[in-house]
């Protein structure tokens with residue numbers, strides 16, 4: 219019989235036991251402080267769980283419903299509104315990459331300013347598109363967070379626009395001044411198609427704390443969730459565009475029958491003994507039925 | 513005299529089984545005595561919308577073909593799927609057992625047996641309507657189903673391959689003197705112009721288009737597990753199926 223040894227699992231329990239008792243001792247000492255920390259942790263866990271639930275219960279169904287959307291404007295609007303609702307953001311913008319290598323504003327919404335432009339709303343977005351490359355030098359334009367996000371094909375976030383040095387937020391600041399608004403946190407997510415080509419950018423403004431409704435930075439987990447939603451949205455957009463090309467072909471509706479090929483196939487079948495027999499029997503049968511009926 | 517209605521398409525996945533199940537149900541709800549035969553022995557499908565489980569099926573069409581039972585033994589009353597009173601509706605399923613499918617594919621069978629079976633079924637169950645759900649494409653058994661039909665419903669999707677294949681089938685059906693032929697365009701994209709589509713298709717084949725069904729989310733969600741005409745009668749797809757049904761039920 220082999221000598222029983224302490225398995226690695228048992229080693230682990232030893233370590234676990236030591237840790238647990240240490241924690242117990244520390245717990246006794248730290249008392250009150252630990253309790254608030256535990257509460258915070260619990261709340262954190264609770265939030266993570268809600269996020270996971272949200273993902274399973276919202277993001278996946280949204281992705282599915284996006285695929286079923288057959289009107290482009292409604293599809294774009296759905297993408298933006300669902301992303302905004304999931305992230306509890308106050309505002310959002312959806313850009314599409316144009317063949318001229320610019321980012322075109324297709325839709326802008328903002329709850330507290332009660333703005334909705336583009337999408338299915340009657341108001342058109344009148345803002346000029348953002349150049350992805352400098353018109354003179356051809357250099358990539360990394361000045362704006364949205365263009366940088368599109369160029370780098372990576373999601374990017376800024377916690378506070380007014381303390382951020384990396385990007386040029388003069389556009390957002392001018393907007394704030396004009397609208398008496400305060401842009402704080404920004405998240406940009408690229409919409410990549412199956413070939414990893416960026417076809418658009420989803421931008422969300424001013425995330426809100428679910429408990430206090432105060433504007434906060436976009437949490438890393440939220441960023442992940444938006445990246446996933448971005449994937450689903452891009453897939454839906456891609457399939458819409460594919461169907462659209464398909465439809466355009468059919469709307470043109472040239473029903474073309476290759477008559478020669480058809481004749482060949484028909485002749486091949488009708489000349490078989492089986493078909494001839496069937497033809498005769500069918501005729502007899504119908505004649506008989508006719509005879510019965512008359 | 514019972515009316516035999518075959519539902520056929522040149523290619524697979526066009527929506528034959530779904531349409532057959534709905535048309536048969538509408539006929540039963542109109543008080544007719546109805547049976548449905550699944551002649552798609554290679555890939556049976558119509559037991560699904562009628563909720564006929566494998567456990568209930570002792571004999572299938574296969575066993576009749578093998579001479580193991582009379583056809584009426586393989587007919588199951590599925591009227592409960594209608595969820596309301598109507599004429600009785602029977603289903604003769606094809607076996608979904610892999611071994612049975614394998615055997616019938618390997619051995620083949622004399623398709624004339626099918627005709628004998630249909631006639632016996634009409635007589636034994638005193639049917640008003642016999643609906644035949646077919647295998648896609650042109651082969652001996654689909655040609656037989658077409659030849660003996662009073663009404664042939666041909667389904668096609670609005671795409672080039674279906675247009676071409678349907679042209680062949682229409683030609684063959686005309687040579688077999690099928691008294692009533694109806695075209696149904698299925699899975700039309702909502703962005704298409706349905707009227708234009710209908711007009712062009714009628715002109716090309718010189719056969720009436722009884723309905724144009726849009727691609728319908730609810731049908732995808734139903735995933736063959738229910739009868740759209742009964743579950744969602746308000747949908748355009750259901751209303752269009754109703755038009756086909758009217759044409760079939762008209763004396």
Ligand SMILES: Nc1ncnc2c1ncn2[C@@H]1O[C@H](COP(=O)(O)OP(=O)(O)OP(=O)(O)O)[C@@H](O)[C@H]1O
Pocket residue numbers: 521523524525526527528529530531552555557647648698699700725726727728729731732734735736749
């Ligand atoms: N108008 C429609 N819109 C959306 N989905 C549809 C529509 N019609 C049918 N479908 C779906 O298409 C699939 C194929 O339908 P069905 O099984 O009826 O076709 P079939 O022609 O019998 O196929 P097979 O050739 O494999 O027997 C099913 O999942 C069905 O729910």
Ligand SMILES: [Mg+2]
Pocket residue numbers: 528529530552555556557558645
């Ligand atoms: Mg089928």
